[in-house]
Amino acid sequence: MDMQPLEMWEELVAGYVLEDLSLEEKKAFDQLLQERPELVAAEIRRLKETLALTPYALPDAIPSPRLRNQLLVAAEQQTAQVIDLSTVASRRSVAWLSWAGSAAAVIALVLGLDSYRLRQELQTTQEQLAQQQSIVSMLQQTNTRLVTLRPSAPSSEASGNLVVTPSDKDAVLVLKNLAPIPKEQVYRLWAVIKGKKFPCGQFTPDPKGTVFLKLPMEEALVKAPLVVTLEPSLSPSTRAEGPMVMTTDI
Amino acid sequence: MNLSTQTDTEVFQALKVGDISALGILYDRYGGVVYRLALKILANPQSAEDLTQEVFLLLWQKGRYDPTRGSLNSFLMTLTRSRAIDRIRSQGAKQRSIERWGQNLEVLPTVPTPLELASTEERAQHVQEAMTTLPESQRRVLEMAYYSGMSQSEIAQKLNTPLGTVKTQARQGLIKLKRILNDFVG
Numbered sequence: 001m002d003m004q005p006l007e008m009w010e011e012l013v014a015g016y017v018l019e020d021l022s023l024e025e026k027k028a029f030d031q032l033l034q035e036r037p038e039l040v041a042a043e044i045r046r047l048k049e050t051l052a053l054t055p056y057a058l059p060d061a062i063p064s065p066r067l068r069n070q071l072l073v074a075a076e077q078q079t080a081q082v083i084d085l086s087t088v089a090s091r092r093s094v095a096w097l098s099w100a101g102s103a104a105a106v107i108a109l110v111l112g113l114d115s116y117r118l119r120q121e122l123q124t125t126q127e128q129l130a131q132q133q134s135i136v137s138m139l140q141q142t143n144t145r146l147v148t149l150r151p152s153a154p155s156s157e158a159s160g161n162l163v164v165t166p167s168d169k170d171a172v173l174v175l176k177n178l179a180p181i182p183k184e185q186v187y188r189l190w191a192v193i194k195g196k197k198f199p200c201g202q203f204t205p206d207p208k209g210t211v212f213l214k215l216p217m218e219e220a221l222v223k224a225p226l227v228v229t230l231e232p233s234l235s236p237s238t239r240a241e242g243p244m245v246m247t248t249d250i
Numbered sequence: 251m252n253l254s255t256q257t258d259t260e261v262f263q264a265l266k267v268g269d270i271s272a273l274g275i276l277y278d279r280y281g282g283v284v285y286r287l288a289l290k291i292l293a294n295p296q297s298a299e300d301l302t303q304e305v306f307l308l309l310w311q312k313g314r315y316d317p318t319r320g321s322l323n324s325f326l327m328t329l330t331r332s333r334a335i336d337r338i339r340s341q342g343a344k345q346r347s348i349e350r351w352g353q354n355l356e357v358l359p360t361v362p363t364p365l366e367l368a369s370t371e372e373r374a375q376h377v378q379e380a381m382t383t384l385p386e387s388q389r390r391v392l393e394m395a396y397y398s399g400m401s402q403s404e405i406a407q408k409l410n411t412p413l414g415t416v417k418t419q420a421r422q423g424l425i426k427l428k429r430i431l432n433d434f435v436g
Contacts (some may be wrong), residue, residue: 014421018395020402045320049435050428052327054396055287056370056377063285063299068277071303075273075310169271216270 012041018046021227066198070238072216073201076170149175149222149228150244158246160211164222170220173201175211175228175246186233187211190240191220197240254278257261258322266313273310279321281306282370284330290397301337305330317365321435335399367435389425391416 012029015021021029033040147162160175173189181187186204190197202217215221228246235241253264254275265272284305289298301344305326309315315325368376381389394405402420428435 011421014424015417018417018420018424022418046435047319047424048328048426049324050424050431052321053373053377053431053435054326054381054392054427055283055290055327056374058286058290058382060285060374061289061295061298062282067285067299067303068274068281071277071281071306072270072274074303074307076270078307078311090344100313118371135281174320182416194303216274244388 010043013043014047014196016042017051021178033105037155062153066238069216069218073199076155076214077201123143145222147226147248149226149248151246154243158209160246162215162221162226162248164223166199169216169217170214171204173211173213175217176209178205178209178211178245179207180209181230183232183241184233186231187241188229188231188237188240189244190227190229191218191224192227193220193224198224199240200226202231202237259317262313262315262317265310270310273306276309276322277306279370283323283373284326286396287327288334289332291331291338293374301330301333304333314353330401331396339399356365373434376434380427383430384417384426388419388426392423392427395420397417408418 010031012021012025015025016029019176033219059108073112129169136197145166147164149158149160149162153157156179157177158175158179159177160173163172163173163174178187181204186202188202190200191200198219198220200221203211203213205211227240227244229240229241229242231240253261253269255271257265258276258279258326261272261275265276281302285298285302288301288305289295290300292298297358308329309326313321319325384392391402391409394400394408395402400408403413403417406416409416
């Protein structure tokens with residue numbers, strides 16, 4: 001291939017990638033593609049990769065540091081499983097009994113229930129419980145810390161903990177007796193840093209007022225005071241304007 | 251295994267099976283340049299942050315990136331550019347297939363490139379140097395096409411330059427850039 005056809009070849013493929021081929025050029029490109037499909041595909045990839053590098057030459061700009069946490073919270077919320085304790089499991093084997101017993105004991109500790117009563121309430125399938133095993137195994141680790149949340153209003157019986165294992169990538173929020181809310185509202189958890197509230201997650205309790213929510217582990221969840229507020233579900237997830245429902249002791 | 255030292259493809263595989271730390275790692279690698287591109291096109295920091303989050307959530311939810319079809323950088327830039335340009339288009343504007351730039355032909359499988367091994371700062375420095383070697387006319391036409399989504403006819407009209415000249419400038423600019431960055435993109 002001499003210089004002139006090579007230049008034409010490159011220009012045709014560049015024109016294809018830039019989407020500016022004339023009808024005549026398009027025919028020539030199609031012919032080239034038929035003759036040398038692998039070469040053309042490789043050149044297209046190189047040109048696309050080149051174009052995709054050009055944004056690195058843009059002036060330096062960085063998003064707000066909180067965007068990372070916001071993203072992870074939003075992603076986690078899409079996959080978070082709210083465990084309805086009232087539907088957790090009847091036992092079918094000795095091994096299963098043993099496992100369910102230890103899981104129930106840990107959950108009971110967190111919720112401040114006695115394990116016998118909790119076990120009486122466990123009604124769901126083994127398969128569902130297997131999905132929840134990752135959360136329970138976290139609760140069973142010895143270095144797990146509990147951050148206690150208490151209701152803001154004296155009349156509320158809400159209680160619960162944020163369960164944090166420093167080596168784990170997730171924290172788990174476990175609450176009970178939270179007042180039911182309509183679909184138009186959500187509860188949101190915030191870390192309060194220098195007087196500003198930073199979003200950590202949002203949730204809706206089950207009909208019994210219980211919440212089980214996995215959150216991405218952040219240092220602020222351990223060190224900063226936490227608050228739970230009640231917000232309109234359509235309001236921006238970064239805005240805390242609703243009434244305070246629960247707080248930590250810190 | 252420390253996921254943060256793995257290749258993009260390996261981290262993406264972890265993301266596909268629901269490892270949220272993989273999403274954090276990919277955000278650390280590409281969040282900055284996604285935001286930079288979104289800000290350039292949208293010219294509004296809040297909108298750019300919203301779009302940045304949207305792009306990574308799409309990666310998390312859909313997992314549509316196919317490593318055999320190109321780099322993750324290329325996939326994210328194409329997605330960001332497409333969404334950003336869609337947003338700035340006024341209602342009733344003609345819809346062109348922006349995403350074609352990223353979707354046309356099947357391409358060859360890729361292996362980790364020097365690009366993946368470089369930090370964002372190193373990439374920025376390398377690409378900025380490459381861009382400065384382009385003649386001003388070529389750089390301007392390429393940037394107008396990439397960041398505004400204008401067709402080359404529209405660019406020709408705006409610059410009061412013949413369409414053939416604009417096409418040649420864009421193509422030659424892209425080819426030159428490819429040659430300079432060839433080792434970098436693999």
